[in-house]
Amino acid sequence: MSKPVLSGRKAKWSLLHSDFEIKFVPQKAIKGQALxxxxxxxxxxxNVELPADLPNEEVFTIETVTWQLYFDGAAxxxxxxxxxxFITPSGGLIPYSFSFLSLCSNNVAEYKAFIIGLEFSLKMHIDCLQAYCDSQLVVRQLNGQYAVRNATLIxxxxxxxxxxxxxxxxxxxxILRSKxxxxxxxxxxxxxxxxxxxxDIQITIGERYLLPPAIERIEEFVDSNVITASKCDEEPDDLDCSLPIIEYLQHGKSPNDSRKKAKVRHRATRFLYLNDTLYKR
Structure with missing residues (x-):
């Protein structure tokens, strides 16, 4: 007695599809004559030689794509x-941060972080995942090395x-906390x-200096020449003629005579007094 075309699982699929007006057509076998x-x-x-060796199983294997997940909880x-x-197979980095609405212990926060990471991975259709955590208790419990005795963690x-x-x-x-x-x-x-x-809030992290580092700052040097002090020809009995300029630059003092005051102020613009030395600009 020949077996009917629609039998077992195929017959069940045909009945389920009939409710949606979908007709199930079984695939016909390919006969050797067609080949x-x-x-x-x-x-x-x-002139083409036919290979005698058939491909082995390695040709038909598909390389698995593995993502990496680093997770941590804080209480x-x-x-x-x-x-x-998340670290993508190509080396990309995808960070996430979540706040919990209720207080909890550190171990519960670690588990919550791992569960959120698994849910995100499933939504992104990740098949293979390598997860890393810095809590030995959580890692060993997940790997079956430790029994879960805390009723809160079960x-x-x-x-x-x-x-x-x-x-x-x-x-x-x-992994270590530093990693x-x-x-x-x-x-x-x-x-x-x-x-x-x-x-939700969005936080932007950028690498930018408001001021350059101190060691990279370029000090400003004044291109100057030291002048030689000499007596003023007009008033030989007075002190060095550079003294009024120094007093004006250091203390803002100027002679009482209006003519000399204007002269000192005018000449002082061409000099710089620094470290007890008068320099010409």
């Missing part, structure tokens, strides 16, 4: 937050394991800027 006809229509040249007296840093642990089961490949590794600094900074920032009513 022979194709080879006869497209013959190979005589403070007045806030808690999570920081996520629901978060179960939720994380359920999300992990939806990936083709996923692994959680422990998880970006996610740690984002988590602490979110904990410090805890916002009510689930509001």
């Amino acid at each position: 022979a006809d194709f080879l006869a229509t497209h013959p190979s040249p005589d 403070r007296r007045n806030g808690a937050g999570a920081g996520l840093v 629901p978060y642990h179960e939720g994380a394991k359920y999300l992990m089961s939806q990936f083709q490949g996923i692994h959680v590794s422990y 998880n600094d970006k996610a740690d900074a984002l988590a602490n920032l979110a904990a410090s800027l805890m916002l009510p009513d689930e509001r």
